[in-house]
Amino acid sequence: MSHAHTKMSVDSVQFLVQNLFDPWTVRLVDWLFYAGVAVGVTKIAQGLYSFIPGVYTYFYPKLRPLSLTDKYGRWAVITGATSSLGTAFAKELAACGFDVVLISRSYDNLLDMASEIQSQYSVQAYGIHADFFLGQSVYNEIEKALLTDTLDIGVLVNVNPIKYDHPQYFSQVPNNRLWQLVNVNIASTTMMTHMILPTMLERGRGAIINVSSALGDAPPTPLLAAEAASMSFVTMLGRTLHDEYHHKGITVQTLTPLPLSKDNSFVSPSPEVYVRHALRTLDYRSNCCGYWIHAIINYVYQLVPARLWVWFMSQRNQKMRERQLTVGARERGGVTFSKNRSTVSFAITTTPDEVYTASEAGQRPELIRNYSRVAVMPSVAEQESNK
Incomplete structure (x- = not known):
């Protein structure tokens, strides 16, 4: 009797547990299912939300003629004009009918480039030879040269060409490279914008294009700390200025491209191809990659958890650093300054x-x-x- 009674008691407990918890288990499974569906729908909606503006930004403009001079003004000012990207901007804007003012520290290249643009595009091309590394006095003199009543400056392009030579720990980055990042990428973008923006406001029109990089939108990127920070500054400055001035007729666009290549591959276009695509986005997006493949890649990057991104970039950049050190790479690229700073x-x-x-x-x-x-x-x- 006791054994049968015990068995009946156990069965009763099992029956009670099943009746009490099975409905909750079913409900929990249902809730998890609906939550999964909701997350999936949300992701699809986010994808569509990004896809539709992407089509509007990168493909719709190709159906319309590009008439920037009529909307913004006749003159375009390009900083970093003799860098590969700056040269591409200068030539493409000249092809669009802009007269151009070229600002660069590379004197010989500046002369050759001004001559080439004048002869090839039948526009006026003027050069200002200035080294942004020298600080405030440079801007005072540029301002005297640029700000005349007869110059209808419609477009300012701030090209920021200074980058690391290769991934490095912050403590090992040479002092002169850090100052270049500050004075050229950060200070020149800030001061040139501050200089020319009032003239655009007086005319009630104008466009400012700040060239940052994909690092400006990315999570922390180890071994590229100062470069990424300078790009983040440029990106945030452009975004904020757009919100401040777009209702006053001023377009402020920030471009965040991935690496470009002279070989003009599908993923890494040449500067010339990139600029042709990027200029067509000017009236359509205040912050974008400028090139549709880069936009897709950047969207995928944004889906990666921040911790995973930091780990991956740390491993990648560490390997690149070791490779450069192995082959005995010396500092190269970017801007090279004379050792004799007294002249x-x-x-x-x-x-x-x-x-x-x-x-x-x-x-x-x-x-x-x-x-x-x-x-x-x-x-x-x-x-x-x-x-």
Whole structure:
């Protein structure tokens, strides 16, 4: 009896447990199913939400003519003009009918480029030879040259060409490279925008294109700390300025491309191909990659958990660093500065044959006075008034 009674008691407990918890188990499974469906629908909706603007940004503009000069103005100013990307912007804007002002520290390349653009595109091309590494005095002189009543500056392109030579630990990055990142990528973008924006506001139109990189939108990227930070600054500055000024007729666009290649591959287009695509997005997106393949890749990157991204990039960049150290790679690329910092030179050109240069050893005040007497843009004004 006791054994049968015990068995009946156990069965009763099992029956009670099944009746109490089975409905909850079923409900839990149902809830998990519906939650999974909701997550799936959300992801699909997010994909469509990204896909539709992507089509609008990268494909719809190709169906319409590109008439930037009519909307923004006649003149375009390009910093970093002799870098590969800066050159591509200058030539493409000239092809669109813009007269261009080229700003670069590479004097010989500046002359050749101005001459080539004038002859090839039948537009005016003027050069300002300036080294952003030198600080505030450079901007004072650029401002004197640029800001004339006759120059309808419609587009400013801030190209930020300074990058690491190869992935490095922050403590091992040379001091001069850190200053280049600050003075060229951060300070020049800030000060050139601050300089030209008021003239655009007076006219009620204008476009500012800040070229950042995909690092500016990415989670922390080990071994590229200062470069990524400078790109994040450029990206955030552009986004914020767009929100401040888009209702006043000023377009501020931030481009965040992935690496480009002179070989012009499908994933890494050449600077020329990239710029042709990027300029068509100007009226359609304030922050984008500028190239549709890059936009797809960047979207996939954003799906990667931040911790996984940090781990992967740490491993990847560490291997790249070791490879560079193994082959004895020395610092290269970007901007190379003269070892003799006591000699400073400036030049401004109106045409390839009309050049003013000044060089003084430790005589900055005298140099600036000489430099300020060069009537660069007034000569442009004279040509404008004669038309």
